[in-house]
Amino acid sequence: MADEAFDAIIVGGGIAGTVAAYLLAKEGLEVLLIERGNYPGSKNMTGGRLYSHSLEKIMPGFAEEAPIERKITRERVYMMTEDSAAGLDFYSGRLGVRGQDSYSVLRAPFDQWLGEKAESAGANIVSGICVENLIFNDGQVGGVVAGEDEITSKVVILADGINSLLAQKIGMREEFKPHQMAVGVKELWELPASVIEDRFGCSENEGAACMFAGSPSDSRIGGGFLYTNKESISLGVVATLSDLGEKTVPQLMEDFHNHPAIAPLLKGAQLIEYSGHLVPEGGFDMMPKIVGNGVLVVGDGAGLCINLGYAIRGMDFAVASAECAAKAVIDAQQTDDFSAAGLQNYLKYMEKSFVLPDMKLYRQFPHFLEGTPRIFGAYPNMAVDMLTDMFVMDGQPARPLMKKMMPHVKKIGIWNLIKDGWKGMKSI
Amino acid sequence: MSSAEMEKVNVDAKLSINKFYVDEENAHIVLKEDVDMNEYRQLMVACPAGIYKLNKNGEVFFDYAGCLECGTCRILCGQTILAKWEFPRGTFGVEYRYG
Ligand SMILES: Cc1cc2nc3c(=O)[nH]c(=O)nc-3n(C[C@H](O)[C@H](O)[C@H](O)COP(=O)(O)OP(=O)(O)OC[C@H]3O[C@@H](n4cnc5c(N)ncnc54)[C@H](O)[C@@H]3O)c2cc1C
Numbered sequence: 001m002a003d004e005a006f007d008a009i010i011v012g013g014g015i016a017g018t019v020a021a022y023l024l025a026k027e028g029l030e031v032l033l034i035e036r037g038n039y040p041g042s043k044n045m046t047g048g049r050l051y052s053h054s055l056e057k058i059m060p061g062f063a064e065e066a067p068i069e070r071k072i073t074r075e076r077v078y079m080m081t082e083d084s085a086a087g088l089d090f091y092s093g094r095l096g097v098r099g100q101d102s103y104s105v106l107r108a109p110f111d112q113w114l115g116e117k118a119e120s121a122g123a124n125i126v127s128g129i130c131v132e133n134l135i136f137n138d139g140q141v142g143g144v145v146a147g148e149d150e151i152t153s154k155v156v157i158l159a160d161g162i163n164s165l166l167a168q169k170i171g172m173r174e175e176f177k178p179h180q181m182a183v184g185v186k187e188l189w190e191l192p193a194s195v196i197e198d199r200f201g202c203s204e205n206e207g208a209a210c211m212f213a214g215s216p217s218d219s220r221i222g223g224g225f226l227y228t229n230k231e232s233i234s235l236g237v238v239a240t241l242s243d244l245g246e247k248t249v250p251q252l253m254e255d256f257h258n259h260p261a262i263a264p265l266l267k268g269a270q271l272i273e274y275s276g277h278l279v280p281e282g283g284f285d286m287m288p289k290i291v292g293n294g295v296l297v298v299g300d301g302a303g304l305c306i307n308l309g310y311a312i313r314g315m316d317f318a319v320a321s322a323e324c325a326a327k328a329v330i331d332a333q334q335t336d337d338f339s340a341a342g343l344q345n346y347l348k349y350m351e352k353s354f355v356l357p358d359m360k361l362y363r364q365f366p367h368f369l370e371g372t373p374r375i376f377g378a379y380p381n382m383a384v385d386m387l388t389d390m391f392v393m394d395g396q397p398a399r400p401l402m403k404k405m406m407p408h409v410k411k412i413g414i415w416n417l418i419k420d421g422w423k424g425m426k427s428i
Numbered sequence: 429m430s431s432a433e434m435e436k437v438n439v440d441a442k443l444s445i446n447k448f449y450v451d452e453e454n455a456h457i458v459l460k461e462d463v464d465m466n467e468y469r470q471l472m473v474a475c476p477a478g479i480y481k482l483n484k485n486g487e488v489f490f491d492y493a494g495c496l497e498c499g500t501c502r503i504l505c506g507q508t509i510l511a512k513w514e515f516p517r518g519t520f521g522v523e524y525r526y527g
């Protein structure tokens with residue numbers, strides 16, 4: 001079969017898809033990327049902070065040209081209860097050193113820019129078309145079906161995100177389970193750049209990333225996040241689907257932005273978008289089959305995301321998996337073998353990169369979180385109670401600090417503290 | 429309960445800020461005829477768009493127009509009370525200007 005219309009068809013214009021299209025087109029392959037939204041990025045939402053390392057390798061110096069928001073030089077982590085927040089604030093110029101820097105991003109402009117990069121490398125991008133099915137020839141994927149149209153290719157890369165209906169349709173994965181998935185909801189609040197810089201103590205073009213454990217997810221598995229953009233703030237909540245309580249997800253979001261420690265940061269801001277998206281959280285154990293005959297799965301669709309609480313990573317994995325897939329397709333082109341055997345190098349490259357090693361390293365972490373509900377309830381309460389006792393001076397006779405602290409520790413139990421600490425350390 | 433918590437959320441007002449191209453001819457999510465209320469209540473909690481509602485008579489009231497296409501309802505109830513969950517046809521549905 002030498003008459004396929006394209007060498008590679010990529011389904012999905014997110015980060016993974018646009019990067020794969022860019023790399024393949026750059027190597028001279030005939031590439032078609034199909035996106036169901038009206039432009040790459042139009043359906044996509046993230047927290048978001050992009051750890052730059054993997055994209056930097058592919059497009060050195062990209063941050064100077066791309067529509068990134070702010071370079072993150074300030075990290076904050078909080079334990080939050082309904083009326084209090086106990087936090088850690090870490091500022092360091094080292095966070096911004098090239099190669100280890102990270103940026104807040106908004107996906108609609110960012111993915112469009114990546115799409116333009118792919119197009120100028122020679123890729124064809126068609127937006128506004130939803131791929132409904134894949135073409136099979138003798139058990140091997142050989143193109144896509146959309147409406148009346150069938151378009152053929154030697155290989156199809158599924159970069160169609162967490163819901164990847166196509167991977168399911170062709171039996172590469174089962175439905176993900178509620179304990180492996182979290183729902184993310186985000187509000188985007190518009191504020192002038194100078195106000196953001198004042199409120200978060202940031203220089204021009206620099207910004208903060210803040211993560212919150214405790215009340216944002218109603219003391220259940222999940223958390224809150226806040227990222228400063230150029231002229232807006234991304235504020236959101238993530239909640240694991242198997243651990244939702246009575247409070248609705250929109251109400252979690254509402255209560256989070258009304259929290260007395262958050263509301264002043266948003267004073268005078270205007271809501272300009274409200275979004276929702278799933279987050280794959282099951283780690284290595286939820287990864288589906290990612291190599292098939294004539295087909296590869298990359299990015300979220302492959303379950304490539306890690307939520308450590310103090311950091312969420314998915315976009316750097318999306319970039320790196322796209323790179324591995326592109327390299328494997330280029331190898332397969334040499335031998336003209338696009339069967340699963342011919343595409344096996346995808347796994348080899350993933351093993352050699354940070355992607356599979358990191359997914360494996362953090363393999364136990366989702367289980368640790370599931371098995372340690374205290375992180376989301378008892379510990380934030382303990383931290384806030386301890387700090388309250390430390391800082392409140394009310395004219396009562398003072399007690400030694402140790403005496404003040406012990407009751408809070410005993411509430412949880414010293415043994416539980418040691419056990420959770422040990423388990424936690426082992427899982428990351 | 430803190431004062432913050434008493435403010436009940438108005439999700440519709442937030443959704444109205446978003447850009448949607450609603451496909452009037454084709455519902456991309458369809459509920460089964462007989463809905464198990466225990467399943468439905470999960471979606472009332474989990475849907476970030478809050479579009480799984482009850483009407484004044486306590487009956488199921490669902491309109492796909494404000495859907496954010498996240499897939500949460502599919503994960504929770506795809507096998508039980510949903511007759512159909514697909515992406516909207518190309519070009520239709522939510523369009524993020526920022527994302
Ligand atoms: C609330 C939240 C916070 C997060 N925070 C962070 C963070 O701070 N840092 C980080 O690194 N990661 C974060 N992540 C994870 C990160 O956003 C994802 O891992 C990443 O976006 C995955 O990119 P992708 O290209 O694989 O998928 P997506 O961006 O979902 O792209 C998939 C694309 O495929 C298209 N598509 C799907 N099906 C079809 C079809 N049949 N036909 C045509 N097109 C189709 C979609 O429209 C979409 O454009 C977060 C995620 C969420 C939800």
Ligand code: SF4
Pocket residue numbers: 276457474475476477478479494495496497498499500501502
């Ligand atoms: S896909 Fe998401 S936003 Fe749409 S109805 Fe289902 S849960 Fe709600």
